[in-house]
Amino acid sequence: SLQNCLLSTFTRRCISSRAQKLENSVWTVFTPLAVKTNAVNLGQGFPDFSFHPSVLKNYQSIEAHMMHQYCRSSGDLPLTTLVSKLFGHDLNYDPATEIVVTAGATNALYTILQCHIEEGDEVVLFSPHYDAYPVQVEQAGGKPVYVPIEEPKDEQDALDSNKWRIDPNRLEKSITTKTKMIVINNPHNPLGKVFTREELEQIASIAKKHDLIVVSDEVYEYLVFPSSPVQHTRIASLPGMRDRTITISSAGKTYSNTGWKIGWMAGSEALVDSCAKSIQYQIFCQASPLQRAVTRCLEQDPTMAIPRETAIYLEERYNQLKPLLESQNMMTVRPYSGYFTLSRIDHIRFPRAENSANTRDYDFCLWMPQGVGVCAIPPSAFYAHEHKHLADKWARFSFAKMESTIAAAEAGLNKLKKYI
CATH class of the missing domain: 3.40.640.10 (Type I PLP-dependent aspartate aminotransferase-like (Major domain))
Known part of the structure; x- marks a missing residue:
């Protein structure tokens, strides 16, 4: 309509060229998707465990x-x-x-x-x-x-x-x-x-x-x-x-x-x-x-004992998640700090549109919450356009979670067997 056209013109004129280039981040896609599908969220890197008393x-x-x-x-x-x-x-x-x-x-x-x-x-x-x-x-x-x-x-x-x-x-x-x-x-x-x-x-x-x-x-x-x-x-x-x-x-x-x-x-x-x-x-x-x-x-x-305890806990959670992923031949990149691991997905034959404009890792992570009930993040989100292909065979999983959260992901990850 003319009103919508005028509103669109007004909006473009009001918003700076810098702001017009902004796009929604990967988190606005995958976190709501995890909620909508009630998937186990191993995507976004926030601890779901209580911090130190x-x-x-x-x-x-x-x-x-x-x-x-x-x-x-x-x-x-x-x-x-x-x-x-x-x-x-x-x-x-x-x-x-x-x-x-x-x-x-x-x-x-x-x-x-x-x-x-x-x-x-x-x-x-x-x-x-x-x-x-x-x-x-x-x-x-x-x-x-x-x-x-x-x-x-x-x-x-x-x-x-x-x-x-x-x-x-x-x-x-x-x-x-x-x-x-x-x-x-x-x-x-x-x-x-x-x-x-x-x-x-x-x-x-x-x-x-x-x-x-x-x-x-x-x-x-x-x-x-x-x-x-x-x-x-x-x-x-x-x-x-x-x-x-x-x-x-x-x-x-x-x-x-x-x-x-x-x-x-x-x-x-x-x-x-x-x-x-x-x-x-x-x-x-x-x-x-x-x-x-x-x-x-x-x-x-003063000795930073609390975060060092957290580091011990995080490594334990990685060691819990690692065999769950690797039981599906999703070999993991061993981390030495932080919340995340990359896991190989190039052998998984999941349903994917032939003409998809997305990278393979992105489509895999879009499919995962609905397909098996687990959410991960496509690492291509962390590469420039010309390097996104470097992430095709990986998905990023967060282990900054409670033991029970990671345990809850096991059933979903086991569903991947039929796609290997």
Whole structure:
């Protein structure tokens, strides 16, 4: 109708060209699908288990506390002081000027990109990547440049996340005169890879050679599994990297309370001062009571024993899920941190339209909730268009779940036998 046509024209005129490029994320498809089909949700990476009793107690204790008004815009000073201590004496971040509290880690990255990326600047992303990375780069006017974390050619090696590697020569060739930043996720989602010091040194060398900023997303830093042969290293701690690195982390992943949305960034004042100012005009400050609750968690747990207990639990849940998948020949990529594993699906002959425009992994994950009652996420969502084919034979499963949730998936996964 004419009215709809006029409304459509009005809408296009009112919405910015940047916003018109936005699409719904993969979560808006698969989470509702899991709910609609009553499938066991091993897709989205949120813990469905209760967090540590002391974390809940710290939250409840805030009810009677007077900390219910605005706090300092860049972060409640008691919290930034304790976050500074987490980074240690070597990095020695000033809690007043070099730590900025944000509305979760995603907001931290958004703010960093808005404050450091000019129109046309290039930002190197390692794929697979968190799906928000390229969207946020483009929202800042930048151009994402993708360097794949390469899957080993040997099939057995491909089942070890730490053997997936970045080719430093390929990274070097991706750098141009327009490159301004490298974003790294360590430990990595969705692989569960923990980067070795040698790998980080290669990235650092290239960053220093080309005078680049490095943003290191380290939200899974305290969730490295006891079995990991590699311990987490901060790229900011390497020689010459402190003043060119901004590190992002999150209380949500650390304490399994993702809904609190308390994150932070740490970096030299020269790098984060503009971010602190930007926060004033975005959210002004993140929820003061929740900041104080996180402060109490850190005060009571200076050795980070609680998240390390969570890491033990998560590895146990992976070890529970692994045989359920592999009994269907869905071999898994062993993670050493985080919430996720990739599992092979190329041998499964599920019903699929011959003319489907989707990648194979996407169609598989669309079919799974209705077909067998289990929800997974297509890892092609974490690749650029030109690299989506690299995810064709994989599906991503979350094991950040209760033992009973994973057990409930067994019956559904067993239904896959008829499609093998």
